[in-house]
Amino acid sequence: MKKLTIKDLYKDYKSFENKQVSLEGWIRTVRDSKTFGFIELNDGSYFKNIQIVISDKLDNFKDLVKLTISSSIKVTGTLVITENSKQPFEIQATNIEVFNLSDSDYPLQKKRHTFEYLRTVAHLRPRTNTFNAIFRIRSVAAFAIHEYFQNNGYVYVHTPIITCADCEGSAEMFKLTTMDLEKPLPKNEDGTTDFSNDLFGKEAYITGSGQLHGETFAASFGKIYTFGPTLRSENSNTKTHANEFWMIEPEISFCDLEQLMDIEEDCLKYIVEKVLERCPEEINFCDQFIEKGLKEKLNKLLNSSFVRIDHKDVIDILKKADRKWEFEPDYGEDLAKEHEKYITEYFNGPVFVKNWPKDIKSYYMKLNSDGKTVAAVDLEVPGAGEIMGGSQREEDYDTLVKLMEAKGIKTEPLWWYLDLRRYGSNVHSGFGLGFERLLMYLTGMENIRDVIPYPRTPKNCEF
Amino acid sequence: MKKLTIKDLYKDYKSFENKQVSLEGWIRTVRDSKTFGFIELNDGSYFKNIQIVISDKLDNFKDLVKLTISSSIKVTGTLVITENSKQPFEIQATNIEVFNLSDSDYPLQKKRHTFEYLRTVAHLRPRTNTFNAIFRIRSVAAFAIHEYFQNNGYVYVHTPIITCADCEGSAEMFKLTTMDLEKPLPKNEDGTTDFSNDLFGKEAYITGSGQLHGETFAASFGKIYTFGPTLRSENSNTKTHANEFWMIEPEISFCDLEQLMDIEEDCLKYIVEKVLERCPEEINFCDQFIEKGLKEKLNKLLNSSFVRIDHKDVIDILKKADRKWEFEPDYGEDLAKEHEKYITEYFNGPVFVKNWPKDIKSYYMKLNSDGKTVAAVDLEVPGAGEIMGGSQREEDYDTLVKLMEAKGIKTEPLWWYLDLRRYGSNVHSGFGLGFERLLMYLTGMENIRDVIPYPRTPKNCEF
Numbered sequence: 042m043k044k045l046t047i048k049d050l051y052k053d054y055k056s057f058e059n060k061q062v063s064l065e066g067w068i069r070t071v072r073d074s075k076t077f078g079f080i081e082l083n084d085g086s087y088f089k090n091i092q093i094v095i096s097d098k099l100d101n102f103k104d105l106v107k108l109t110i111s112s113s114i115k116v117t118g119t120l121v122i123t124e125n126s127k128q129p130f131e132i133q134a135t136n137i138e139v140f141n142l143s144d145s146d147y148p149l150q151k152k153r154h155t156f157e158y159l160r161t162v163a164h165l166r167p168r169t170n171t172f173n174a175i176f177r178i179r180s181v182a183a184f185a186i187h188e189y190f191q192n193n194g195y196v197y198v199h200t201p202i203i204t205c206a207d208c209e210g211s212a213e214m215f216k217l218t219t220m221d222l223e224k225p226l227p228k229n230e231d232g233t234t235d236f237s238n239d240l241f242g243k244e245a246y247i248t249g250s251g252q253l254h255g256e257t258f259a260a261s262f263g264k265i266y267t268f269g270p271t272l273r274s275e276n277s278n279t280k281t282h283a284n285e286f287w288m289i290e291p292e293i294s295f296c297d298l299e300q301l302m303d304i305e306e307d308c309l310k311y312i313v314e315k316v317l318e319r320c321p322e323e324i325n326f327c328d329q330f331i332e333k334g335l336k337e338k339l340n341k342l343l344n345s346s347f348v349r350i351d352h353k354d355v356i357d358i359l360k361k362a363d364r365k366w367e368f369e370p371d372y373g374e375d376l377a378k379e380h381e382k383y384i385t386e387y388f389n390g391p392v393f394v395k396n397w398p399k400d401i402k403s404y405y406m407k408l409n410s411d412g413k414t415v416a417a418v419d420l421e422v423p424g425a426g427e428i429m430g431g432s433q434r435e436e437d438y439d440t441l442v443k444l445m446e447a448k449g450i451k452t453e454p455l456w457w458y459l460d461l462r463r464y465g466s467n468v469h470s471g472f473g474l475g476f477e478r479l480l481m482y483l484t485g486m487e488n489i490r491d492v493i494p495y496p497r498t499p500k501n502c503e504f
Numbered sequence: 505m506k507k508l509t510i511k512d513l514y515k516d517y518k519s520f521e522n523k524q525v526s527l528e529g530w531i532r533t534v535r536d537s538k539t540f541g542f543i544e545l546n547d548g549s550y551f552k553n554i555q556i557v558i559s560d561k562l563d564n565f566k567d568l569v570k571l572t573i574s575s576s577i578k579v580t581g582t583l584v585i586t587e588n589s590k591q592p593f594e595i596q597a598t599n600i601e602v603f604n605l606s607d608s609d610y611p612l613q614k615k616r617h618t619f620e621y622l623r624t625v626a627h628l629r630p631r632t633n634t635f636n637a638i639f640r641i642r643s644v645a646a647f648a649i650h651e652y653f654q655n656n657g658y659v660y661v662h663t664p665i666i667t668c669a670d671c672e673g674s675a676e677m678f679k680l681t682t683m684d685l686e687k688p689l690p691k692n693e694d695g696t697t698d699f700s701n702d703l704f705g706k707e708a709y710i711t712g713s714g715q716l717h718g719e720t721f722a723a724s725f726g727k728i729y730t731f732g733p734t735l736r737s738e739n740s741n742t743k744t745h746a747n748e749f750w751m752i753e754p755e756i757s758f759c760d761l762e763q764l765m766d767i768e769e770d771c772l773k774y775i776v777e778k779v780l781e782r783c784p785e786e787i788n789f790c791d792q793f794i795e796k797g798l799k800e801k802l803n804k805l806l807n808s809s810f811v812r813i814d815h816k817d818v819i820d821i822l823k824k825a826d827r828k829w830e831f832e833p834d835y836g837e838d839l840a841k842e843h844e845k846y847i848t849e850y851f852n853g854p855v856f857v858k859n860w861p862k863d864i865k866s867y868y869m870k871l872n873s874d875g876k877t878v879a880a881v882d883l884e885v886p887g888a889g890e891i892m893g894g895s896q897r898e899e900d901y902d903t904l905v906k907l908m909e910a911k912g913i914k915t916e917p918l919w920w921y922l923d924l925r926r927y928g929s930n931v932h933s934g935f936g937l938g939f940e941r942l943l944m945y946l947t948g949m950e951n952i953r954d955v956i957p958y959p960r961t962p963k964n965c966e967f
Binding site for chain 2 (some may be wrong): 044046048065066067068084085086111112113115140141143144147163164165167168173176177179180183184187191194196197198199200201202203204205206215216217218219220222223225226233234240241242243244245247254257258259260261262263264269270272274276284285287294295436457458460461462463464465466467468493494495497499500501502503504
């Protein structure tokens with residue numbers, strides 16, 4: 042028989058009225074007077090606790106009132122509807138079995154802890170309301186993403202994370218090795234390090250993107266997406282950088298920049314809609330305690346039509362703005378955080394900024410007919426800045442080679458990527474969605490360390 | 505307006521009868537006589553091609569008949585039902601636009617290529633029927649796994665892949681570094697390598713399992729699963745080993761070994777059922793060309809009840825068997841491939857082998873009351889051997905510490921894992937499902953390199 046969970050009971054408590062039920066879970070609080078008491082129990086299935094009523098008729102009543110926070114127990118009792126109380130029902134316990142009495146030095150006592158402190162007990166923090174909400178939203182959002190792409194005919198591709206093609210420049214890539222780093226590394230005659238006895242027989246890295254491999258599969262399946270961890274070795278200690286994060290990279294054949302924006306908008310709205318629908322308790326909690334107005338912000342996004350505007354027109358607006366910038370807006374430059382903020386406030390909603398100066402964008406982006414801009418697009422959302430970055434890809438072989446050469450990208454290791462322009466090339470586009478940035482937007486959390494189960498940042502790799 | 509795909513047409517071609525439709529895709533074959541011809545078109549949305557009829561009434565007919573394999577085109581034409589033909593309908597083209605004429609050296613000509621050869625063109629092989637089937641099944645199976653766990657109340661956890669806790673022994677772990685490997689590595693006074701300026705300030709690895717981190721989240725959410733890439737640095741060149749693969753690791757609180765087996769069986773049947781349901785064309789193809797009898801095998805699994813038997817009883821059966829073993833069965837040893845094969849044939853179906861000698865299993869597995877065996881379970885399936893490996897976890901603090909010490913595992917770096925036994929410990933269990941091994945079982949593919957988009961194996965890290 043399927044075990045009952047707290048979620049099952051909240052979903053349909055009326056059908057359990059006056060029936061005997063059993064639950065296993067962890068104690069959140071115990072309150073007692075002389076002859077009776079209340080236990081708040083959580084089993085992880087649902088954001089809310091369930092109230093257990095205990096009385097001195099229970100043999101072990103005296104032990105029960107001494108139960109510590111996070112002790113694990115099994116409760117058997119009768120479900121009673123309590124219409125005029127805070128909670129719609131409670132369990133009147135007839136038997137409570139204690140599995141494990143939590144040690145009294147349990148670090149999460151009933152008081153507010155700072156997020157900084159909670160990072161030092163990352164193995165326990167999902168037991169707090171805040172992180173229980175955050176990590177359930179993380180799970181629900183991840184599944185919504187899979188659902189969106191699968192329902193729309195995309196094929197999920199596991200692109201490799203190990204690479205030997207140093208195609209992005211190794212600056213941001215971790216090196217991967219099986220060599221003994223305690224001993225001097227073997228050398229070639231010319232003095233360079235000899236990797237021939239390393240596992241892959243040459244230098245290996247962890248790739249920072251699955252896009253290029255993704256494109257090869259899009260050239261077969263039409264529409265694909267990746268969703269996996271991404272490692273970047275930036276030595277950057279900010280609220281929005283982590284060295285390990287998850288990314289979604291869809292790639293679509295026979296799709297231009299305008300169609301790509303349609304997809305991005307549709308995709309983001311689907312995720313927001315499903316999170317609102319499936320995590321109402323968690324979103325309410327975040328709205329109350331993490332970011333006031335969160336729910337309104339998300340609902341507003343659902344009902345807005347995203348603005349589409351060229352980068353140069355954004356710069357025009359910024360230049361005309363009656364304010365002093367820390368970074369002066371420039372037609373040849375990226376947008377600073379302050380610009381992103383201004384432009385989403387200016388349009389009072391999400392903004393696609395498109396057609397960027399080619400010099401500040403990647404080599405694989407489609408060169409526009411002006412010869413100066415590329416068909417790239419960043420989606421800026423109110424309160425979170427850039428959340429998606431995409432582009433039409435250059436599909437012409439000769440133009441792509443020229444763009445690569447101009448940016449100092451070696452063509453030889455990317456022969457397979459270039460092959461796509463020789464065998465059935467087509468107008469195609471893709472985007473990257475940083476999963477943690479999305480989560481920060483969905484929950485209101487301001488530090489990326491607080492939306493990742495075990496964050497990895499420079500000098501920080503605990504647990 | 506949503507673009508039409510070949511899948512849309514196959515799903516509901518009758519409603520498009522005699523209507524004008526447009527499709528974009530790649531040419532699989534062209535056949536022609538003087539005044540008309542046929543193009544087999546595929547757009548990646550569906551396993552089957554669509555037949556396009558071209559005639560010399562088209563302005564560019566003479567160019568069309570010369571179109572090379574994999575050229576990309578846009579077809580506009582009328583859908584005509586062809587009831588007595590091989591295909592239920594065809595498109596009579598009124599216009600064909602050629603996007604890109606594929607170079608004539610396209611490596612996949614219309615003949616059979618060996619799987620070995622196709623690995624050298626891994627960027628193109630999903631365009632073949634075989635790999636189109638394999639990688640679509642991969643995507644569908646991955647989503648079915650997410651669906652199964654999400655529908656059953658599990659929380660998806662992204663456990664970290666970077667670790668500094670050398671808890672599994674670094675033998676099978678890749679080292680990760682940002683240090684310059686061309687220069688001599690900095691040294692401490694005692695002669696050991698100084699990692700203080702490496703990104704994390706100490707030695708870092710890629711972890712080979714998310715289980716321990718997964719357990720911490722199960723102790724909060726009750727039921728969790730991981731699904732992500734796993735790197736292991738084994739220098740092993742076999743048909744079943746890759747250095748990068750994907751793994752699913754569910755972890756369930758308040759769950760003993762018997763309940764775990766219920767979940768494993770239920771989960772595997774769900775995946776098989778969904779793949780059969782959602783990939784009928786692909787499974788038929790694999791049944792015909794990869795493994796004869798595949799469909800029957802999968803259907804049989806759905807209708808079987810998995811046997812549960814102790815390791816020692818398996819050894820009894822093996823010892824009594826009237827055959828000569830390469831490896832003699834032994835009560836204290838693991839099962840060899842030949843034993844796995846025999847036992848699934850003996851029971852004519854999947855077999856859970858449980859309660860293994862503690863010396864050959866991991867430290868975290870629950871010590872049984874006999875003091876000699878642990879509550880571990882391997883699922884053996886006909887034709888693929890071990891496909892899932894799981895165990896009840898040791899939940900008693902003191903016993904776990906003793907087991908760790910006996911196996912030479914340092915307890916200090918795992919303080920957080922041990923904490924779970926101090927704060928609300930409970931009977932809990934989990935298993936690991938190797939995604940590629942599952943795919944080999946689902947498709948009949950015999951080499952792991954042929955179920956991974958870009959396989960990474962010793963001395964092999966192309967693309």
